[in-house]
Amino acid sequence: MSHVLIVEDEAHLANGLRFNLEAEGHSVEVAGDGETALDRLLGASGDGKKARPVAFDAVVLDVMLPGKDGFTVAAELRAAKNYVPVLMLTARGRPEDVLKGFASGADDYLPKPFELPILLARLQGLLRRREWSRMGQSSELAKPPSAANSQEDDIFSFDGRTLDFRTLQLRVNANTIQLTLMEAELLRHLVRNSGRVVSRKSILEEVWGLHEDTDTRAIDNFIVRLRRYIEDDPAEPAHLLTVRGVGYRFVPEPAD
Ligand code: CA
Numbered sequence: 001m002s003h004v005l006i007v008e009d010e011a012h013l014a015n016g017l018r019f020n021l022e023a024e025g026h027s028v029e030v031a032g033d034g035e036t037a038l039d040r041l042l043g044a045s046g047d048g049k050k051a052r053p054v055a056f057d058a059v060v061l062d063v064m065l066p067g068k069d070g071f072t073v074a075a076e077l078r079a080a081k082n083y084v085p086v087l088m089l090t091a092r093g094r095p096e097d098v099l100k101g102f103a104s105g106a107d108d109y110l111p112k113p114f115e116l117p118i119l120l121a122r123l124q125g126l127l128r129r130r131e132w133s134r135m136g137q138s139s140e141l142a143k144p145p146s147a148a149n150s151q152e153d154d155i156f157s158f159d160g161r162t163l164d165f166r167t168l169q170l171r172v173n174a175n176t177i178q179l180t181l182m183e184a185e186l187l188r189h190l191v192r193n194s195g196r197v198v199s200r201k202s203i204l205e206e207v208w209g210l211h212e213d214t215d216t217r218a219i220d221n222f223i224v225r226l227r228r229y230i231e232d233d234p235a236e237p238a239h240l241l242t243v244r245g246v247g248y249r250f251v252p253e254p255a256d
Contacts, residue, residue, distance in 0.1 A: 034068030078105035085126035099218030107181035158252035
């Protein structure tokens with residue numbers, strides 16, 4: 001059983017989701033605004049009372065909320081080093097919302113209005129991912145069953161860095177950086193195409209599943225962040241190179 005937080009101010013929608021998630025065997029809490037959600041997730045101190053943070057397995061986070069919006073909630077969560085899987089509900093026809101959502105730390109998105117079975121499937125995907133990640137952290141031998149013969153895909157080492165796609169962790173020297181699912185997926189796409197030029201369009205389509213004509217500059221924000229993680233000098237990248245007018249090229253072992 002998983003503990004899921006739904007952050008949605010429209011009560012009928014929140015209650016419908018709660019009903020269906022509980023029918024699937026999950027335990028559910030609903031927060032009607034972003035501040036309440038952050039209090040639950042990160043703990044709150046106020047009015048002389050101190051509430052402990054609640055460990056959720058996943059968060060369904062609407063973008064349109066009174067007060068702090070979903071982007072802000074996701075960004076504050078990640079800034080507080082909380083990496084609970086976040087499924088963001090965006091407005092249909094606004095790919096910029098999707099990209100903004102990923103940039104703020106969401107792991108997956110669903111445009112509103114959505115079909116309930118799709119939401120349940122996406123949520124299940126995130127919960128499964130979290131389970132794998134836990135298994136990966138508790139034992140190097142623990143593997144997701146479907147990835148039994150793809151160990152070479154799970155760990156990728158380059159130039160003194162190690163990427164673990166099961167735990168979504170990047171190890172650089174003695175530091176371990178926790179990646180969001182989307183940061184890890186973007187890196188995986190670049191790694192798979194090592195040495196080749198990867199266009200922004202292919203990133204949009206293959207990493208984010210977006211086919212719309214959209215402003216691809218949002219991808220650049222992701223690249224800036226990834227460079228901060230993997231480059232010795234993010235201003236002079238050696239691994240994650242810009243190919244002007246097209247996209248990017250990942251170079252695992254630069255020849256100085
Ligand atoms: Ca809403």
